[in-house]
Amino acid sequence: LTGSEWKKPGELSGGMRQRLALARTLSMRPEVLLLDEPLSALDALTRANLQDEIIRIWEEDRRTVVMITNDVDEAVLMADRIVALTPGPQATLGQSFPVTLDRPRDRTTLNFNPEFRTLRNEVTHYMTSINREARQLGQVREVRLPDISPYDFTLV
Template sequence: MLQLKNIHKYYGEGRQRSEVLHNINLDLNEGEFVAIVGYSGSGKTTLVKLLAGLITPDQGEVLYKGQRINGPSHERGMVFQNYSLLPWLSVFKNIDLGVAQVFPQWNKKQREEHVLRYIDMVNLSHATHKLPAELSGGMRQRVAVARALAMEPEVLLMDEPLSALDALTRAKLQEEILKIWNENRRTALLITNDVDEGILMADRIIPLNPGPRATLGPGFKVDLERPRIKTQLNHMPEYKRLRNDIIEYLLDTGAESKRNQKVEQERRLPDVQPILPKSAFSLAFR
């Protein structure tokens, strides 16, 4: 369904140019739920933006159903980490704007019922006509989740969509996202810092090794039976083993990355300018 082939991505210009992602190869199969886990700053958001078509790689190509991605599309719905709501539109209109583009054949009543169903799903019926400025950060994130789900995309891309939510709301939305995914098994990619969240939701977990020049680590298959209930996972030996394996891998790669950065810093020569002798200095300014 989605492919990243030999992807390299750079940021900056000249001497400040640095490689964020190095030789990334990733296949997302149709109906698969994949979680990418890793440290903050490793390039996870850059990776998901490439899949969404919001940015382009410097080398390599991104494919959707075998066709090169040249820009964003409603077929690939995106839940942003920073909400990305239009501040002059209400909760209802922020969601309805996308729904109207995806389902132009629907009449006003059909769109209204559809939008209100997703607003209710994220427990924001009381804020239907409020502007984003009138909402808390967690409420704005819920609007962003509802907007992406309401467009019923073939692929759902989520960039840490639940990180700003309180524990109870986060657990509810995890359940709702899984429920919707389970109904039609859309392809889904979740970016998260939370290993437990990845195990709860995904079929496969792939670590993104720390940058710069971040690469993908080995995939960890999640063979736990669905539906997965959070309170029961803690008592399952398979869950504990998988969780320990992933965390151990992340800790090892994090430690190795720090060692490599330290060695690289020690290799760099300081930017030192020569100091002229006093006599030469005096001659230069006569």
């Protein structure tokens, strides 16, 4: 954030705002850090940089971090344990998956690690199956895309 000390919040990029929010939270020295999809709205490069920053902070302080994400790869890269949430308004804790991959984890080689691929497949399969079950039981609204094509629009 160096060089941006006098900027207004609206003048900061999304990544800078996320870093600032994380810094504000860390300044209070909480015992548990709850991050609710902190990286979901960021471009891939900024997201990777902030993932590394969060991991670095965790390695220094070893405080408990609970991070909510919809990205299975991100969860496997960053977590020691993945706990899936069941879908729907009455979401509960679902299956827990221990992440036993050695640290530090290198995102460029992780895809070639058979343990990573196995865990990723297990988590993805579980998430897919509980979502399918919830839809069949009517617990989750089905998303239907509108039946339109580019030809349905007129440029004005």
